[in-house]
Amino acid sequence: MSGISSPGIGSNLDVNGIVSKLMTIEQQPLNRLTRLEASAQARLSAYGMIKGAISSFQGTMAGLASASKYTSLSASSSDSAVMTASASSIATPGTYSLEVTKIAKEQKLRSDVLSTTSINDAIGTGTLTIQLGTYSGGVFTANSDKAATSITIDSSKQTIGGIRDAINAANAGVTATIINDGTGFRLSLTSNSTGASNSLKVSVSGDSGGTDTDNTGLSKIAYDPAAAAGSGKNLTESQAAQDAQLTVDGIAVTKPSNTLTDVIQGVTLNLLKESTVGTPIKVSVSRSNSALTSAAQDFVKAYNEIAGTIAELTKYTPKTASSSAQAGVLMGEAAPRSILSQLRNGLTQSVAMLDGKKMTLSDLGIAFQKDGTMAVDTAKLNKVAEANPELVAGFFATAGRASDSGVKYISAGSSTSVGTYNLSVSQMATKGSLVASGAANLTITDANKTLTVSLDGASATVTLGTGTYTAASLAAEVQSRINGTSAFKQSGLAIGVTESAGVLTFTSASYGSSSKVSIGGAGAADLLGGTGTETAGINVAGTINGNNATGSGQTLTGENGIKLSVIAGSTGDRGNVYFTRGFGAIMEEVAKSLTNTKTGGLAGATGGIDSELKDIASRREVMNRRLADTEKRLRAQYTSLDVMIGKMSTTSSYLSQQLAALARSNG
Template sequence: MAVSSTSSSSSRAGSSLDVAGIVSGLMEAENVPVNKLDARISRSTVKITALGQIKSQLSALKASLIELQTPANFSKQAAKISNASVASAEITAAATAASYQMEVSSLAQPTIWNVSGFTTAADAQAWYDDAAQAAVKTSADATVFLSNTGQYVLSLKSKTTGTAAAFSLTDNTVAAGITKTQYQAAQNATFKLNGVEFTRASNTVSDAITGITLNLATTTALATPVTLTVSNDSVSARPKLDALVKAYNDLYSLFKSQTASSMDASSRGVLNSDFGVASMMRQVLTGLMLPMTNLTGGALAGQTDLSAMGLKLLDSGNLAVDDTLLAAASSTLQTRLAAGVRIGYSSSTTSDLASQIGDMILSGGVIQDRIASEQSTQSDLNKRKTALQDKLIAVQARYTAQYASLDALLFKLQGTSDSLKSALDGLTNSQKNN
């Protein structure tokens, strides 16, 4: 803020000088360096805002590239069982489309023994914790139930299902009045897929069909199989391509407006001649022009340039989806995207364009460093402005004191002059009368 004199307290009736006006005029000249700093701070703020907008657009472009490079986005996988009460299925990208007949003859279950006749819960727990039951304790979890008033039952259940985890209390000793009963014997899950029989210790089976996890829930009626259908339908790449085009064009449009060259300072882009921003745009464009590769960066057969994705770089510098190119590339592109591709992959840096953009906007990257540099410059300018303003406060005070003193002196001299004139006038009149 400029320092100025706004008070007329230094001037008074009869003053020969307008002290406030003189000081105000002098301070306008003194404030010129502050005004110049304000202008530089304002330009710096506009630069930081513009760089922040570019950073935001780069993030959007990075996200659109990642979407195109995510294989799961281009296949719609599903696993459906004709009778959902029998089982459910979870699917991964490794699954292939197929249909299976499935029969479930038995479910995996744990061993359960109940030891009853305890008069307190502590007695039931003590029997379980006794060293004589060490083997049982390793195999089974215990729960104490109050079945009737004063009647406690220790229920022991295998930690896992299947016959391999079975345990027995047949040979375990119990005191008089205590009984042990097997409620449930351990059992494996048994089921068939297309007539091939499987036996597993768990009802969750992930190793029968590649990419499919079966969760068995109940058995099927004899000779009445259910159908498991695995589908893998393709998903159009067009929405993802449109998103990439929009993200790139938005970035390019922002870049052009902020770096515009002009003899007229008012229409010149605030980032005109900014080497870091220009370097960023060259790197993005270069990356888009590089051949598309597979997920590991390996070469792909056939067309691998922008046209292989149905894209075209226009004379205006904008990117566009070309319907003719997309139709020609569609089947191959769909297969490639479902398998996974990398766009703008550089063998020298072993990174793709999305990763490179990520580096640009992180600390140490070209755009983030430009933002940090501009913020540091602005901070220095603000410090210089504050120091200069503090100095000008003292200057204003000195000017005010000096001109107030001069005004007082002139006022005093004016009073002396008036007194002398009055005395001389009196003397002259006296002589005339004589």
């Protein structure tokens, strides 16, 4: 049988207490590891604070790299009830005098003939074709910039409500509504665009309820002011389309819209109502440096936060009469000083400008102070920005500029080096075209109204409106109908149609080798005066710094990633393209390098701490095993001692009893 023992029972020896106190001494090295671990964790958290400050600094760098901050202008109107104004970076500061005599209006049509007692009453089926254009002398000329839209009204859409929904879903440039006047439901059509050139023409074909122009069935919606009432002019005009009319510094201006973006360069005017006669409105354009000042202050604040965080974490506060000495968590470590040094070196470097000159932050009024912090001299910064905003934009932002006005810088790649690039163009991009071989037949009938058009790889059937046209109005009709075809609209494709002596020319809106135009179908011969000549477009071609570049349409991309758009001019030497990454982009790269998870200064410092923590964990594991063995050994030893003392105590008691008995017998 195995015996049951409990430490201290045999001898009253406090085995548990002795072992506990001995283990407290044995665990001293483990406590030291705990203190080392706490210190390492504190340092790791400190580097996390520095990383957070650098991440904030990176955000300000990205903000500084936005060129729009440095060229912003603002515009104000002396009477915002008449008009409001805003300005872009290309506007010229100054004051302009304006008078508004008419505001632009959209045309509104209503159906006096078409009135139903229920929104679900059937009207008729067929096809509605909606066009925008100009009426003059009883003749409608399609607006060539606005696509014609054909809408099929089948039996599922033939109610007044279904017709409204079909028109609105077609994105035809018209909004349809239903108005209940108390006696019935009437259809109302409103052009989505203001201006005389956006008057409505609504044609009906395939009317199941009667002819296409009478006042029955779907033809109740037909509207052609050149026709007779009840015979195609079946809607009533409740508001005529009207252009805006105004004077700007005494110059008369007529525009189709109340939002004017091309009257004063770089200024957008929003006309709200006519002004009082003889009381001009003043529009003032001035430069705004608030975004620049704010961005510069954010940048300085972000750097000062990094410097302040590092100073706090590495400082040493000597002992005083009222407090003990205090050491920063990272005092004595090299990484924080190295990080601050790299940032300061970046902040003092010069930046190559687009004109070849170099600038530094101090040239703009942003400089280090005696205490190591940075500050902004806003007066100096604003003075430089007002004198040359493009210069400031070029300093902070990644930018490119071509010496040739016909060439536009688009973008650069990550490997594009700062510098000057020579551009030579061997081939200008062209658009695909089709030139008719003879004058067009100006009379369009059911026999020649259908065309099969192929444009830039997409194909569609196009149906022209019947009637007799002038050469100019036929060109506008064809352009409007082709561009209104859903297959082309959905693909973002468009065509331009012009005429000369009755001969039509069809030109794709896109450039490059995929730009092509061809026309077939029943009406092709009449429209083209024969067969016509097709010419495919070509891509721009040339070299950048002597190396072949890749052309796509008007875009030329160099081997190093610089991308240019050659929009005008001729072949040959086209001058230089200047590229700079800007201070914002440079400093953002510095910040990225510091926070790189593999090679950055922070990664090196925190990697060392991580290794320390792993080593501490490993040592703790070994020490815990050793302490467990030690405690086991001590407990066994003191338990054995306890048993031994217990036995000796028993023997002592026995001997004492025997000696006492012997003494009594001898007495």
